[in-house]
Amino acid sequence: MFDFDRIIERRGTHSSKWDNIAKLSGITAPDAIPMWVADMDFAAPPGVAEALTAEVNRGVHGYYADTGTWAEALAQWLKRRHGLAIDTAWVTPVPGIVAGLGMVLQALSEPGDEIVLFPPAYHAFRKIILANDRRILDAQLVNQQGRYAMDLEALGKLITPRTRIVFLCSPHNPGGTVWSPDELTALARFCAERNLYLASDEIHCDLIFSHAKHTPTLTAAPEIADRLVSCFAATKTFNLAGAHMGALVTSNAALRAKINARVAAANLTSLPSFGMIATEAAWRTGEEWLNQLLVYLEKNRDLFDAAIEKAAPGARSMRLDATYLAWVDFSGTGLSADDVAARVAQRARIFASPGQQFGPGGDGWLRFNLATPRPILNEALARLDAAFADLRG
Ligand SMILES: Cc1ncc(COP(=O)(O)O)c(C=O)c1O
Numbered sequence: 001m002f003d004f005d006r007i008i009e010r011r012g013t014h015s016s017k018w019d020n021i022a023k024l025s026g027i028t029a030p031d032a033i034p035m036w037v038a039d040m041d042f043a044a045p046p047g048v049a050e051a052l053t054a055e056v057n058r059g060v061h062g063y064y065a066d067t068g069t070w071a072e073a074l075a076q077w078l079k080r081r082h083g084l085a086i087d088t089a090w091v092t093p094v095p096g097i098v099a100g101l102g103m104v105l106q107a108l109s110e111p112g113d114e115i116v117l118f119p120p121a122y123h124a125f126r127k128i129i130l131a132n133d134r135r136i137l138d139a140q141l142v143n144q145q146g147r148y149a150m151d152l153e154a155l156g157k158l159i160t161p162r163t164r165i166v167f168l169c170s171p172h173n174p175g176g177t178v179w180s181p182d183e184l185t186a187l188a189r190f191c192a193e194r195n196l197y198l199a200s201d202e203i204h205c206d207l208i209f210s211h212a213k214h215t216p217t218l219t220a221a222p223e224i225a226d227r228l229v230s231c232f233a234a235t236k237t238f239n240l241a242g243a244h245m246g247a248l249v250t251s252n253a254a255l256r257a258k259i260n261a262r263v264a265a266a267n268l269t270s271l272p273s274f275g276m277i278a279t280e281a282a283w284r285t286g287e288e289w290l291n292q293l294l295v296y297l298e299k300n301r302d303l304f305d306a307a308i309e310k311a312a313p314g315a316r317s318m319r320l321d322a323t324y325l326a327w328v329d330f331s332g333t334g335l336s337a338d339d340v341a342a343r344v345a346q347r348a349r350i351f352a353s354p355g356q357q358f359g360p361g362g363d364g365w366l367r368f369n370l371a372t373p374r375p376i377l378n379e380a381l382a383r384l385d386a387a388f389a390d391l392r393g
Helices: 021-025 046-058 068-082 097-108 123-131 152-158 181-193 222-227 253-265 273-285 287-311 337-347 374-387
Strands: 033-035 091-094 114-117 135-138 142-144 147-149 163-169 197-201 228-233 246-249 325-329 350-354 365-369
Touching: 021 350, 033 365, 033 374, 046 273, 068 091, 068 273, 091 097, 091 253, 097 123, 097 163, 097 197, 097 228, 097 246, 097 253, 114 123, 123 135, 123 163, 135 152, 152 181, 163 181, 181 197, 181 222, 197 222, 222 228, 287 325, 287 374, 337 350, 337 365, 337 374, 350 374
Parallel strands: 033 350, 114 135, 114 163, 163 197, 197 228
Antiparallel strands: 091 246, 142 147, 228 246, 325 365, 350 365
């Protein structure tokens, strides 16, 4: 029903993914393929275009008011898709999840406090923590037979009296790990015992492959609701990164008041109407589109994994439970990280995200965004095959 094979030209459209390639990667080839930042090359669900078109046709674009229907659309989505019941009063809309995490940092910690990350982890976590003059405590994930696991025992030894908040990415980016209810409960217990807040970024929670099931942290560990802030968004799910709206959700009224005070201090209570309209329409109308997208992405994942491991003997692509962000360990190829990077960037003319960006544990890895029409994916795979051909003798 939806044509995910359709190539939509994005160059020259203020697309960060396509128009920033040369600036950010140094790859100047006009046919470079961007496989870095996490947005997709697919048209969003048609219900989004319809809602935006109706707004455009009205022609008047004044201040947006009453976030009630938006929060209700999110609540209904979470109930339907994840069995999670939230009260719409728990929802604080924010202009992007990273901005929202900045609000959480400001509301629940002080400059100089320590924030726990589980690297390799989404690089903007590091950026927002440092930009807010907090410090990072790295609790490196352990690669257990191709799947990440948290080492809470090791983390227990790192914690100090200045440690305040744990940033969890669930599902994890990169690596696509879907955390089990037991893992989430253990982390929740850890936070409760040490008086830490838990920020659970679940922006990727709808992009789950057929063998896996996402458990919201609030479902796995309702007993820590008072110290939990969950983050949800329609932007990754429905390819609306430019709409740049997300939600912070916490049932603790006192916590919410602190967060809302920071939001008010930046005057972020006044919300961009186009972002609100697009994301609400996506939650309300996008479910069948998402179901079909996931089938398409799963096939892209399977094609990519097989092709990269064949192209570069010794490379291992972590089996994704979730996300469209393939996470590939090239250390087994016998090549240096620089050599791998040069082959991918210069020979294959592909901009992938360098592993170091994700912190400890990322050296020698690259992250590839697979959410692109299959003709583009196939071209990328053919180029990767050629870029490593000499390794295959
Ligand atoms: C884990 C995670 N959180 C947040 C974001 C970005 O969210 P936003 O654009 O709403 O700030 C991303 C984008 O890739 C992400 O992977």
